[in-house]
Amino acid sequence: MFRRTLLGTAAVALGLSLAGAAFAQDKLKVGFIYVGPVGDGGWTYQHDQGRLAVEAEFGDKVETVFQENVPEGADAERVLTQMALGGADIIFTTSFGYMDQTNAVAAKFPDVKFEHATGFKREHPNVSTYDARFYEGRAVMGTIAGHMTKSGKIGYIGSFPIPEVIQGINSSFIHAKKINPDVTISVVWAYTWFDPAKEADAAKALIEQGVDVILQHTDSTAPLAEAAKTPGVIGFGQASDMTEYKPSPRVSAIIDNWAPYYIKRVGALLDGTYEQSAAWEGIAGGEVEIGEITDAVPAEVKAAAEKMRDDIAAGTYHPFTGPINKQDGSVWLADGVVAQDGELAGMNFYVEGITGDIPQ
């Protein structure tokens, strides 16, 4: 019965999507689905900047539509279907939790291109995925953190215990420890991408534990606002530059720059060279940028961080280069061995020296 319902729906949807495509010949309609509000000052804001960059680049040739605050669940499927019915030619779904919905809707609209951020499922030829190597930026932040911490305690506000976030925690810790072997890291799981109140609580709890450097994998500026209340505590901009907290507590930032990717993909669709892909670019490709390192950091620390950034960009250094052991002491990467992308994409363990468990 299930298969029949699916095929029935697909047939109706197919007819309509063909009709829709015929109408929208003159302008390419580009859709975006956001998990937060465009004014979050972080993750969603940066995706929306990418959308505006697409408009600026192609002008009259494209029309963009977006929907903000879409919950990662059944609602996402409806919003996606609605966009496809509305004549969108390509839709970017910009959060991990849209993975199954993106693939389900893609099956019903084979002529619409779907691009899912940070996921790994490409069940249909019209689904591509894209991600950025945020862990490269974390290596730079970790270097600064290792130099700057006086208490030797670093705090990390995690969103969800998924590989992308665990990569960031491990990368930060490895590089902080290279500078200061006594450093420890405390991870607080917020179970949200964007919730200023929860994020502020997490930051407060970390500061009370004596943490003086806060890293965050959540999207609001609330942790920086909390850090600003205690002298000597620093943090980093996440996803966007968060310049309003310069020069301190925000001493630098990991900036997601989606514009080059969005322009490339929309451009390819316009000139007919579009193909399914799985993109994972980092500092070298311009998708991960390091925000200005402020003068709140000593010059030699700034120099060390910039060298790290440039080495990664040049490809001479990979943040996960052995020797690295897993938390339980077993060998993960032998001396000089570099982690494979496949291993990173499924990372579900802490490296040696991090205490605590990944929630199971």
Next chain:
Amino acid sequence: MLILEKRPSPSRFWQGATPVLAVALTMIAGGVMFAILGKNPFEAIRTIFWDPVFGEFAWYFRGQLLVKAGPLILIAVGLSLGFRAGIWNIGAEGQYIMGAIFGAAVGLAFYPASGWFIFPLMVLAGGFGGWLWAMIPAILRTKFRTNEILVSLLLVYVAQSILSSMALGALRNPEGGGFPGSRNLSQYPAAANPEIIAGSGMHWGVVAAFIAVIAAYVLLQRHILGFHIRLAGQAPRAARFAGVSPDRLVVLCMGISGALAGLAGLFEVSGPAGQISIDFASGYGFTAIIVAFLGRLNPLGILLAGLLMALTYVGGDNASTNLGLPSASIQAFQGMLLFFLLAVDLLSNYRIKFLLKERA
């Protein structure tokens, strides 16, 4: 000057007319807000209220209205029984989550077996899970006189933590590459809750909601328990003299509302949502409280209120995408609807009088 005079008994005319008046007032006030935002107010109102039901793609959105309204109606009908008797189950969201977890766990335990009995077992388990979660505040109230409002509300947060731990641990998809979330039940035919007729949006949860409406109507009109419920709410002392045991009523009303919320969770997790994930809970349990009062605690009223609520969600999302309205303005619009409903509710209990002279 204006004065309010209490009516001897609520006006039947205004009880029916106030919801219509409230919708009309919301359209006017919302239209003004959309105009201030620089959008065409008539187009916005049409997109929210007209297009999902009669517009170009109504064949899709009508079904989505049922998908959205189904769980709201199912939960609200259960809550309304308790509310009528003065028993305040505020934690339907937690019972909804627990029903989904219990039901999904049963389904996943059988994976990948097939058999006609799996889905009915899941339905039983879902109802049981919600019932069990509601029994905690019920028994604490009858044995220790705790406040069921607080206990049921706080148990929502416990249920959310259990949900996170299930998505990360016991129910996690072993083939999910380390990502949180269970297997997708909607892709497992024996456990799936698909649309009964393709494209209609009518899944078993919607059927259950309609059955619940009819059953509650019959219960309240024809059954002695319905009489006891109404009596306990309107005249608690009289109820006691009539031999109604308050404790028995608490256990019954909490149990029924918990079981119905649990069923709603089960139908959602095996159908539209598809999987147990960290953010499976979407607030249906809280919104259903609004739906219950919007429908004046009357089963038929709740049916209409649930559909109206669904319309503001579905139409609101459409307006947001198609017209570029910020999602906050849609939430404000929904807020206006509730505000006007409560405000004009005054008219059914009070009469407005114009006094020409000051009273001595």
